[in-house]
Every structure is written in C-alpha cells, then in structure tokens.
Amino acid sequence: MKYRAEIDGLRAIAVVPVMLFHAGFGLFSGGFIGVDVFFVISGYLITTLIINDLDASRFSLLHFYERRARRILPALFLVVLFCIPAAWFLLLPEDLTEFSRSLVAVATFSSNIFFWKESGYFSTAIELRPLVHTWSLAVEEQFYIFFPLLLMAVWRFGKRAAVWILIAGFIASLAVAQWAAYNKPEAGFYLLPTRGWELLVGTFAAFYLQRGPVRTSTRINNLMSALGLAAIIFSVLMFDKMTPFPSLYALVPTVGAVLIILFALQGTLVHWLLSLKGVVGVGLISYSAYLWHQPLYAFARQYTLGKPGVAVFLLLGLLSLVLAYLSWRFVEAPFRKRSSAGMSRTVIFGTALSGIVVMMSLGIGGHLERGFPGRYPAFQTVSQSLGDWGDHDECYLNGAQSDARIRACVNRQPFVYLIGDSHADAISASVRARMQAEGVNMVTWAYPGCLPIRGTLERPRNKQQACQKYKKQFARYFAEYPAPVILSARWRAYMYGTGFDNGEGGIEFSRNNTQSIVLGDPDGDLDRLIEKELIELRSLAPVIVIDQIPEAGWDVYRKVVSRSRWKGAYDEITTSYDVYRHANARVNALLDRVEPGIDVVRTAAIVCSDDTGRCRDTMNGLPLYRDDNHPAPILAHMIADEVWHKLESHVVRKSPADTGQAGLQPIDGFY
Template identity: 55%
Template sequence: MKYRSEIDGLRSVAVLPVILFHAGFTAFGGGFVGVDVFFVISGYLITTIIVDELAQGKFSILKFYERRARRILPALFVVCLVSLVMAWMFLLKHDFKDFARSIVATATFSSNIYFWLESDYFDTAAELKPLLHTWSLAVEEQFYIFFPPLLMLLFPKGQRFVVFSLGVLFTLSLIGALWLLPRDTSGAFYLLPTRAWELLIGSFCALYLRGNVLALPVLAQNTLSALGLGMIGYSVFTFSKFTPTPGLTTLLPTVGTALIILFARPGTFVQKLLSLRAMVGIGLISYSAYLWHQPLFSFARHNALHEPPWQVMVALIALTLLLAWASWKFIETPLRHSTASQNRVFVLSSGGLAAFLAVGLFVNFNAALPYGNGRYNLLDKEANLLRFENNNKRLQEQSWAMLRSYAKGLECVGDCSKGNNDRKWFDEQDSRLRLLLVGNSHSKDVFNLLHLSPTAAHHLQVGRFNAQISNLTKDHRLFANTNYQMAEVVMIASRYKIVGGNDINNLQPLVEQILSDGKTVILLKNVFEFPIYLGGKWTHFDKLLHEAMSEGLTNGPEISERSDRDHYALFESGKQDQRVTAANAEIARIQTLYPQVLVLDRMDFVCSRAEQRCFTSNGQLEKYFPDYGHYTVEGAKVFSKRMEDSGWLQPILTVSEEALNLRN
C-alpha cells in the first residue's frame, strides 16, 4: 500500500479534538467526532490492505491478526499497566473495583458493551473512567472479527458485488443507528451494529480508489477536499453532547473524512496542509496519544473536588503528547517491526490479555481485600467521620432497596424480568385509594416517602410504573396495564429531560389522556437541583464537609447546620438549570388549563423558609441526598416525616376521602 502522508495528518485532525474535548475545553464541544474520523480512516486502510492482498492471492487471516496485535497491543498493554498502578495509587475502594471491571472489558475487547451497560459517554461522571476511551478500540476489533472473512467470501464474486453487499450492510447499520438513537442513546453510541456504517464509508473509499478513478481538475479536488476539512471543523466546533450521535449529523464528519481521503491528492491545499511535518508527526503518535490522554485526565479529576483548572489540563495535554512520542518511539515502532515469529506474537499477546483479565477478575471478586489503594490521593480520601458515607453510588443503590423488596413480594402478571411494571400493585378487595406513581427514578423516591408514612399507608395503596414521560404516547403499554386501569389517581413524579425525547412537550397530552380516562392527576414539580461535582462523584454536602475538615472542624451537628444553611442559600438564589425551570413553568401552565389537576412541590418539605434551611444531613453526618436531589434511605425517613408534619400530604388525603365518598 502506497504511503499517504496526508492520512497521517488526518489522524492529527482526529485525535486533537478528542483530547481537547475530554480536557473540558468547551470550544471543542464536538471534539468527540474525532472518533468518527478515526473509524473512517480505519475502514479505508484495512479495506485497502485486505483487498490488495486478496487481489494478489496472498491474504492470510492469521497474518492480518498478527499485524493487528503488533499494532494495537504493545502500547495498550503499557497504558493499562500504568493505569493499573495509578488506579491503585489514587482510587478509593469502589472506584478501584469499577476500574478492575473496565480492565476486564478492555482485555476482552468488550469495553464498548461494558460502558454501554454502565454509563452515558456524555455524563460528566464518564470522564472519571480511566479506560472509557477504549470503547472505540473494542468497536474496531469487533469489526475486524467478521470483516476480513466477509471480504474473503465476497471478493471472488467481483468488486461490484462487494460494493453492493457492503452497501446493504451500510444501509442496515445506518438505519439501525437512526432507529435505536431515540430508544437507547447510549446503545446507539457504543455498539458495533450502529457504528459499522462509519467504518464502511472508509471501505467504500478504498474500493473506489482501486478502480477507475474519475480524473477531476485540481480546482475540483481542492474544493472537495477543503469542503471535507470544513465539514469536520464545523462538527468539532458546533456539535455538543446534545447532538444526536451517531445520526444523520454524523454524516458531516464521516463524509468530510471521505472527501479528504478521496480528493486530497498531491498538489491540493489540503494535502499540503495535512502533510506538514507537525501534522504528520502528531498523526504518527495519534494512537498512543489517544491511549494516554484519558487515564491522565481521569486520575487528575479523581484527585480533586472540582474540575481541574485549565492550566492543569494544558500541562496534561503536553504530558500526553510526550508520553505518546515515547510510546511510538520505543514501544510501537520497534515491536511492529520486530523479527518475532507469528507464534511468539500470539503467545505474548494472549498472555498479556490473560494477565490483565486475571487481575481485573481477582479484584472484582475480592473487592473487600485490603489493597491499600487510594493512599496517594491528595483530596479524594475517605472521610472517616461519624457515619459519613463517601460512596454516593452505594447510597444511590441502597435507595432502591425499599421499592424492590416490596415489589418482589407482589404477584407478577406479565414480564417482570426487566422491572416491576407488571407486578400486581393493587388489591381490588382493598378499600384504600389506588394511587399509581408514574415516572423515572424520582417516582421511586416518592414511593419510599409514601411507603414509610403511616398516614399514607393507612389511606393509600401505592403502585409504580417506571417510564420516561416523553415515551408515554397514546399507544404506550402503560394505558393497557392492569395497574393503570385500576388506578384512581395517577401521580407523575419525574426529572423532566429535554434530550433524547422531550418530556415537557409530552406532558400536556399525557395529562389530557389520563383525565379523559376518568382519573385524578397529581403533578409533582421538578425538584430544585443542588450542585454536584465531577459528574456526581461529590455532592454539595461532600464538598462542604471536606472544606470543614480542612478547617479542622469535625463536629457533626455543626457541619450539618452549616450545610443546611448553605443549601438554603442556593435554593433561595433560584439559580437553576433552564430545563428545571422550564418543566415547572409547563406544569404551572397545565394547571391553569386544567384546574382540577393537583400540583405539589417536594421542596416544601425538603426546605423550610421559616427556619431558613434545607435539610441535608443529621448530626451523625448521614446524608439525605446521594446526588443533586434524590433521597438516600435516611433522607427518605426524614422527608417522609416532614411530608406529614408540613401538611404536604393533606391534599392527597382529601382526594382519598372524596374517592371514598363517591364509592359509597
């Protein structure tokens, strides 16, 4: 295959935006499209190599995988080893266990599936995962499992048949991405079937260039290649985490990359630009730079209460490039061109992968052992003060126990393998008011409150249907659900989202549907969302506690009092995400249209204007919030009582009395 310097230069166009995006520079809000550029380049290079060797009758699938092992694994092993050491140095117990799982996924080239099941790529918390970026390596390696055999099967039938067959796969993959995107945004982002079309764009480029290429004037080549570069640049600077990805918008960076591959021929401006020594140099080290940047950024974030300042991130970018050069110079290049036999390459590769797999599995299944991890972290130390819990993720998980334990004892009348929507929540022989909670995780919080309230338990049967409001259109299975049909009151409790489906736009039609079915509607306002830091690793209470400890303050009640006042000041300031205020404004508008709709605000018992405090912990420093506004188990106990004492529950009890009178 003839060397093209502009392709190495194009790699620099791919890797730098990704690094700057992960560093948190907002100007590069679409920097994640660098991965899309990489996919197209990979598809082009691999297809070119395979087809050329097939045409010469010398393609060997073992030789192909040997080249992949030499290219990918040496630098990956070094980065994983260093990351493992850094994880031991800087991560707390629960984070260290999560890291161990991710290293298992990396060693099995399944990290895209692991991160799909665990988190959203665009969640700030994802930036705390040192090996998050290996998802794209997993996609490529999974692609390389089936693609070479497929080309071997198709190639003897001629290039037109190859193009047609790959065109069918391209279409199915793109349609699959468009179909899955609104249903499972994370799945569409991470999984091979919805990403394969991007690699296939590169394949089409390779097949086109080996055929009878149309000779275009230099002006046309300049125009098309410059257009391609502009499309990538436009994507980098205008896309954001709210841009549907991968979708039709992803055609901008991918088709832009294809235009450069096809038309940045010698003599064009783009070819000269991408062939500059600096561009080619960064391109040559781009793989190692991609590997190094995320662990460095992640461990820096784990070592702070806040996002590290830009000066720190710039220094880490410089360190990334330095380490990338060293990896390329002393690891990648020598081992790619070593004289080691094919068998030795496979044995060493398998041994390295098996070693990381074994370490990851051992830590995962023996997480309780004292590994001494986290001892070198400057700020992320476990605060051993009274009953304070460092692990907010554990508190979040515990908050589900009440609901799940109760639901487990109910009869299942459908498919309960994916949740409890088909449990039999209501007993028709029970005279209490049948109230169905509908919504996301916040409906779980309200269930906990009502479940813990003796007054609510005396007057109400409470059921729950888990759903995102934007999905509850007229044909949704909620309306055929037995619990919905039996319910007399539907209470909507949710965190209203505007990305991946607009809950606010669907709220009025949903209310109208429920009213037309003869049911009472109760809308709960969106809670005030307190600040969280580093994607929810730290709550605002955690921040205040660490600050208090740095001042030498260890008195639990005093710290709790300070936190309550500080949270109240935030609440009174009214500074809130536009999504929250928009949701509450829409709820108020709906109430004016339908006065029979009851609207309640949970902040009425979370905060007290009379006392000028929001309740955030007790004197033993047990937190009431594990994040921006959900309730811990301890928080649910406190807020359930406050819900009764403040009179918040009374309007619901009035509805119960009216329903009972109607029955009689």
C-alpha cells in the same frame, strides 16, 4: 502501500476534537465525531492492505493479526499498566470493581459491549471511567476479526460481487443505526452492527482507489477536499449530545473524511494543511494520545470530585501529547517493526497473550474482592446509610405495566399515586413506608429522565416510546381510579436542560442534560403546559407537588467516602442557598402560581437555612444524596414526613392491618 502524510494529518483532525470534547469545552460539542473519522480511516487502510494482498494471492490471516497486535496492543498495555495503580489509589470500591470488570472486557476485545451494558441511567458517569474510550478499539478489533474472513469468503466470487455484498451490509448497518439512534441509543452508540457502516465507508474508498488516484482537475480536488474538511469542522462545532448518533447525521463527518481521502491530493490546499509537519506529528501519535487522554481526565475528575478548571484540562491535554510521543517513540514504533531486535512473531503473540492473562487475572481479582473496600474507613457506614436503591414493592411500576398488575394495586383501598422520574424512584420506598405506617397503600409510576407531564417530549429522545407509554397509562388509570397524586421530578433540569453548578466547584457531569419541550411545538410554553396539567389533575383528585429538591452539584457520596481516606475528620458538606434560589427561580414561580389549589412540599425548608445561607448535603457525617442530586434515604425519609403532612387531610385512613385488602369502590376512603 504508499505512505500518505495527509492521512496522518486527518488523524490529527480526528483526535484533537475528541480530546477537547472529553475535556468539556463547549465550543467542541461535536468533538465525539473524531471517533467516526477514525473508523473511516481504519476501514480505508485495513481494506487497502487486505485487497492488495488478496489480489496478489499472498494474504495471510496470521500475518494480518500479527500486524494488528503490533499496532494496537503495546501502547494499550502501557496505558492500562499506568491505570491500575492510579485506580487503586483514586477509585471508590464500586468504581474499582467496575474498573476491574472493564479490564477483563478490554482484554477480551469486548469493552464496547461491557460499557453498553453498564450505560444505565444510574451507572457511573462516563467522564469518571478511565477505560471507557476503549469501546472504539473494541469495535475496530471486532471488525478486524470478522472482516478479513468475510472478504476471503466472498473474494472467490470476484471483486464486483464482494463490493455488492459490502454495499448490502452498509445499507443494513446504516438502517439499524438510524433506528437505534431513536429507540436503543446506548446499543446504537457502542455496538459493531450500528458502527460497521462507518468502517465500510472507508472500505469503499479503498476499493475505489485501488485502481489509482482520482483523475479530476486540481480545481475539483480543491473543492471536494475543502468540502470534506468543512463537513468535519461543521460536525465538531454544530453537533452535540442532543444529536441522535450514529444516525444519518453521522454521514456528515464520515463522508467528509472520505472526500479528504479521495480528493486531498498533492497540490490541494487541504493536502498542504494536513501535511504540515506539526499536524502530521500529532497524527503519528494520535493513537497513543487517544489512549492517554481519557484516563488522565477521569482520574483528575475522581481526585477533585468535580470538574477541574480549564487550565487543568489544558495541562492534561498537553501531558497526553507528551506521554503519547514517548509511548509512540519507545513502545509503538519498536513493536511495529519486525526488524527490531527481539520483536519476532513469537515474541509478539507471547507478549500479547501474557498481557491479556495479566489483565484478566487482575480484573477478576478486583471484581471478586468488590473493589477492596477496606481502603476507605467510612465505606461500610456510608453504604449502610444508603441502603438498597429502589422500591421493591409489587406496586412500584417502572414504566408501563400489565393491566392485571395495576388493577391489583389500585384496588387496595385507600391508596395514593406517586408519579415522576428518578427522583420519584429515589423517594418511593421512604414515602411508601410512611404511607403504610398510616394505613395507606401507594402505587408508584416512575421512569428515569421522563417528566411526568402529558404533552411533553424529552430531548435527547432516548427511551421516548417507553416514557410516553407510561404517561398515557397513568392518565388512563387516574381518570378511572382518581386518588391523591404526588408528583416528584427534577423540574429545573427539564426546564433548562443543563446540569447543576453549585458555584463552588461542584459542577454536575453532563449525563443529565435532558430538556423537555412541548410535544408538537418545540417553542411552546412549557411552564404553561405544566400548570395546565397540574390544574387538570387537581380537578379529579388532590395533588401534592414535591418542588425541586436542592441539588448538590458534586457527588456527595463520593465526597464523604473519599474524605474518610485522605482527610479523616471533616466538617459537614454544604452548598449555597442563594445559588439554589437563583437556579430554581423559574420552578418556584410556577409552583407559587398553582399553590393556592395544589399542595407544594418545599424541600429547601428541610435542608436549607436562612440564618446560615447554606443547604446541607450531609447530616452527622452521612450523605443526604446518593450522588449529586438524588436523595439518599435520610433525606427521603424527611421528605416523606412532609408529604404525609400535606396528604393526611385528604385521606380517611385505615389501620395498617387492613391494608393490602382489595376495595370494592375505586375511590373508597377519599373525599
């Protein structure tokens, strides 16, 4: 296969935006599309090698897998070897446990499946996971396993038949990706069936170019290759985390990459740009650079327990390139050459098997030892203070549930509703315990990332069907069985769509960028809609709103446990009260307007002080938050007390011994 310098240049165009995106530079909000460009390049190169060998009747699966092992595994093993001691010193027990499991996933070419399964709302932020980027390697590895077998099977029917079969696979994969982007976004992002079409885009380019280069004028080549480069740049600058992906939107960068592969021929401006020595140099080390950058970024975030500054990320990016050059020069290149001394097929497969066994052994050991918690003196005490996440009562409803289950709950008189998102989830067990102590039952409806206000739509539109279904179901039962309702949500985040920055280095990771809009009217007045909904609820029953619980910005749990290892005794952790007031001015103004008829629990009064101007994140050395915003049990219990103080005037209590018995009248016990 003839070497094309511009393809290495295209690799550089792919890897640099990915690195800048992972560093958190807002200008490159769509930098994640670099992975999609890599998929197209891989599909093109791999297919070219396979079909050329099939045409010459010399294709060998053993030889193909050997080449893939030489290309992928040596640098990967080197980076993993670096990650293991860094993880030991920097990761908390639960993070080291997850890292250990990810080692097994990397070793078995299934890290995309692993990170998909670990991509829940409350899982570790992806920015903190050293090996999360290996999901794309797993997609390619799975493609390399199955694609040659498919081509070998269909080749006997002729090249035209093979192309039509691949076209059918492309259409099916793209259709599934489009559906998944709106209905199963995590699965759609990570899995081969929804990513395969991107590799097939490159495959079609390989089939087309097997006949020879495109025979069009230099003017057309210039235009088409420039359009391709513009499409990639447009995607990098204009796409963001709100863009459903990999949906039809992904056609923009992938088609752009194909246009460059097809038309960036010698004599075109794009060919000249991508063939510049420096650009090609970055392209040559792009694989190693991709491997190195995420562990460096993740460990820096773990060490600082926040978001390092711009200068730090620039230095880490530069370090990634330096390490990439060294690993390319002394690891990648020697292993890729069969002529290198001692690099026979037997050595390659033996080394690969040994590396896989070592990774799996270490991974299984770290998992069984639960991340070696003895490394952190405060771990056990802090973990006990956090307890078990969640409310396990049968009347805790995570989203819409069966009518039989709900009716059994609303017939337990007297009762109250608690509705909301993950903040309602975080306090539900504590509020329930307080209610039960007063002889009151509680029905909780909670769904993560879902504002408990009808007529709103959350962006990105992940899990929207479940969110809307839960809100409709609550509204139906509330109308039929009106009872006091407590609302708890992360109001500020839905209004602004941003994470919290405490102004002192605690910048919340971007997984929480969820914004609400008015359903059917993206430019509608969200605040007015919330007011209207609260007033409508109040027309049927008493309403208690828990305001925006002060956010920490940094992960309080991690900060407490990490300090116990490295710094021993420490002062209480606090954040600025003024920052809280400023960040929540809009929320507080809204609640001020509705408060005359609606009870508001002012949570800042619990943890913030006018005298000190600070808000507590810890109390007696224990965290008030599970992470950077969700209340831990200590704070949840204090909030529950305040909720009861607001609620007790609306409830005719029964003795605790009487609770759990079905009542005959839907609103018995309330006035």
